[in-house]
Amino acid sequence: EIVMTQSPATLSVSPGERATLSCRASQSVSSNVAWYQQKRGQAPRFLMYGGSNRATGIPARFSGSGSGTEFTLTISSLQSEDFAVYFCQQYNQWPRTFGQGTKVEIK
C-alpha cells in the first residue's frame, strides 16, 4: 500500500502568517491527492482534490501544489478558524490511504 507521510507533525504559526504543510507519497500517485481539515470533535472537511483544486466554498487563501510524490498545502494568511489538523489522502491506488496529519496550532 502507498504510505503518505506528512510533515511536520505540529506547526506553530501566528495568525496572519503563512503555513506550509507537506505530504510525501511512498510512490508516485500522479496528482491524485486530496486534503482535509479536521477540527476537534468534528468530521473532516474536504478542502482540495487533484493536488491543487479547491473544493466548493474553500477560501482562496488555501492552495495546493505538487505531483508525483511531493505535495504541499499552503494557507497564505492564517485565520483563527484555520487552526486544526490537516490530512492528505491519495486516491491513485487501493487501498486509499491518509497521512497521519499535521496539527496547525496557534503560536
Next chain:
Amino acid sequence: EVQLVESGGALVQPGRSLRLSCAASGFTFDDYAMHWVRQAPGKGLEWVSGITWNSAGQVYADSVKGRFTISRDNAKSSLYLEMESLRAEDTALYFCAKAAGDSYFDYWGQGTLVTVSS
C-alpha cells in the same frame, strides 16, 4: 444540503458483531459510490471500505477483509457496514463518506462510535 447520519455504534465484546447504518439525504444517493472511514481515538484516518453506486463492486482494507461487509439500499438512501469478529483494534469513530471523483470524499457524517472491549 447534503446530510449523512450514522447510527449503530455501541460497546461490544471482542468476537461479537455489529451493524452500522448511514442515512443519506440532500443528493441523489444512487449516483455516487459511498465509503466508510474510521478514526481510532486520538489517531488519524483509516479508509475501511467502499461500494459502487450500484453495489456491483466492493473494496475493503486488508485489516477488515473477510470480517466486514459493506452494502447499500438505494431505495432507502442508506449505507451499511456489517462488522463481524470484532477486535479491540476496531475501536474507532466510524464515518460514512460520500465519494467524489475517483474516491476522495467530499461529504462526511459526524460518525458513530464503536468500542470493542470486554
